[in-house]
Amino acid sequence: MILNRLPLKAEQENPPENTGRSSHRILFIGGVMLAVLLIFIVRLWQLQILEGGEYQLAATLNRLRVVPIEAPRGLIYDRHGRPLVRNVPSFEVAVVPAYLPDDEEALDRIYRRLSELLEIPVTSRTAATSPQGAGEKGIRERVNEGLLVPYEPVVLKRNVDRETAMILLEEALTMPGVYVQVVPGRAYPTGSLTASVIGYVGRIPEEQADAYEALGYDPDTDLVGLTGIEYQYEKELRGTKGQRYVEENVQRQIIRTLGEPIPPVPGHNVVLTLDLDLQRVAYLALQRGMEKVGARRGVVIAMNPQTGEVLALVSLPTYDNNLFTQGIPPETYQALLQDPHHPFLNHAIGDQPPPGSTFKIVTAAAALQEGIVDERTIIQGEGVVYLPNKYYPKDPGRAQKFVCWIYLNRGGSHGPLNIVDALAQSCDIFFYKVGGGFEEQEIEGLGIQKLAEYARLFGLGEPTGIDLPAEAAGLVPDPTWKRRTYGETWSTGDTYNMSIGQGFLLATPLQILNATAAVANGGVLYRPQLLYQITDVEGNVLHAFQPQVIRQVPVSPENLA
Missing domain, CATH: 3.90.1310.10 (Penicillin-binding protein 2a (Domain 2))
Structure with missing residues (x-):
């Protein structure tokens, strides 16, 4: 019996040892909790006391808006x-x-x-x-x-x-x-x-x-x-x-x-150089002219050649800009966008076709300045000339045919002409010869390098700098350009075409007007401008128009007269 109770005694002696271990655990857990509490108190003190002003400012700013x-x-x-x-x-x-x-x-x-x-x-x-x-x-x-x-x-x-x-x-x-x-x-x-x-x-x-x-x-x-x-x-x-x-x-x-x-x-308010009365007259005149000849596109520009002030600028077809302030219907916008005659394009500065006979003024000025002709020089204006093939000069069948507009329209010719008559009658043959030369009549001609040089001097091949966006530069071609673009050599026939404003030559209507204005004013190439004044809301002038000279064209006044 006594032996049977020994384990029970042993069991009664174990609890004091377990109680000690529990006390250690409690003390450990309590210490951890106290440490966490202290960290929390320190952080709270930091947020409220040390950084409280900063967070208060941020909260205030979050409630404010401009x-x-x-x-x-x-x-x-x-x-x-x-x-x-x-x-x-x-x-x-x-x-x-x-x-x-x-x-x-x-x-x-x-x-x-x-x-x-x-x-x-x-x-x-x-x-x-x-x-x-x-x-x-x-x-x-x-x-x-x-x-x-x-x-x-x-x-x-x-x-x-x-x-x-x-x-x-x-x-x-x-x-x-x-x-x-x-x-x-x-x-x-x-x-x-x-x-x-x-x-x-x-x-x-x-x-x-x-x-x-x-x-x-x-x-x-x-x-x-x-x-x-x-x-x-x-x-x-x-x-x-x-x-x-x-x-x-x-x-x-x-x-x-x-x-x-x-x-x-x-x-600020913007005052333009445009004259609204002249703009209206030009617009109506262009409309009537286009209807008369069945043209689909046209441009009228009026500019003071002594200053470069643009007085009127009309481009047709066009659009009503009020459509965009009223909310343009999608179908209307698409119709304008897909119109083959491009009403959104300002044709005065965005179109760049071959300038045609208007370029003959540049050819004439260059020929006079370089001594190719003078006012007494007479050149035969046949209706047709043949340019020999340089590889087969003796074979007339391989010669290139060049004709004058009068031959195409009437089957005739202009006959002998000086440079004034050639300009007045717009004789193509005359300008073929002075531009590209004509060996048969011992006319040397300007040649492409001089012709291209004078075209650039008169403002072609680069934007005029008018104060409107999206102005095209045009193109003044030369042998380097043709070789790079087409992989072909330049020919005398190319020079013939360029001499009358055809072939690869491209120019905007404004470029041609500006070149013509330089002839009219004695050789000053001005930058075309639309800005006349900038004023504040009370009418005080902040900026006034000043003519801007691009360059003096190196042609004597006598040769421009």
Whole structure:
């Protein structure tokens, strides 16, 4: 019995040893907890005492926002102060998601009414069934994308017509969350009469958004000049936005305005050298002339040869730039874009055809200056000449035939001519010979190098530098260019063609006008300009027109007279 109880005694002696171990565990755990608590207290003290001001400032800044105040864009006038551009209010329709009704039926009714008035599909699914809306996001998708910032307006449509805007304002009580916003817009009172010069404004193209944002623009809301003077003088016309500081809650709902707003600074006004009366006369005259001969494209440019001031610049066909301020329908835009006669192109600076007989003035000036001819030189203007093949000079069958326009039209010739008569009658044969030479009559000719040199001196082959975007450079060809482009050698026949403004030679109408103006003014090649003045909103002149000389053409006044 005693032996049977020994294990029990042993069991009774074990607990004191286990109790000691538990005490150690408790002390260890308590120490860890105390350490964690101390770390927490230290960190809390650091956040509240040492860094509390910094975090308080950050929290305050998170509640503050700068709201921009749009600056009025500068206006554009003709040289007599007549407006070519006006600032007008434009309407856009937006939805603030936070203020839309929670009831799905009421929400659907609002979306369907907006779809009807704005011609936007309710959903992308309904857009897919509509020819004009294919691929377009619906109203519901656009609003859902704005739910992350529910108090920020989601713009559904810009350039809404006044009638639609008034209907929405009348129905405002039945459409909570829908707003008509008045934003700055442009109107062009002279429309297509000056569209090729003035251009238009529009939203920043997506591919240029980063570049504009770096300049301080808001790619989502700002209008910029996209073509013409609106683009060329964007920096001057733009103005500087004002701003106001507001406090808002976490949902970006404005609670109050803080302090006094900083007012915007209006953009500068641009006064052009154009004379609107002359522009209108030129436009109508060109229209009539094109209709008379059945032409599809035409240009009229009037320029003061003593200064380079452009007084009129008409390019047809053209477009009405008001279409872009009112929201151009996609089908209208596509029709203009696909028009084979390119109404969006300013043909005065963008077209670069062979200049034809207008180039004979350059050939004549070069021939006189280089001593190829003088005012007494007589050259026979046959209706046809034959240029021998340099490899088979004795074989008339291989000779190249060159004819004059009078031979083609009447079967005749101009006969003997001096240079004045040759210019007056535009004799091709005369200029073939003085440009490329004619061995049979011992006429040396200018040759291609001299002809190309004088063409460049008169401003061909490079942009004139007029203050309009997208000016073409034209082309002055030479043997190096032909070898590089076609892998062929230059021929005397090429020089013949270039001497009368044909062949590979290309020039814009403005380049030819500028070259002609240099002849008229005694040899000064001016840079054509459209800017007459820049003024501030109060009319103070900040910049005034000054003639800009490109170069003095090295031809004597006697040879230009």
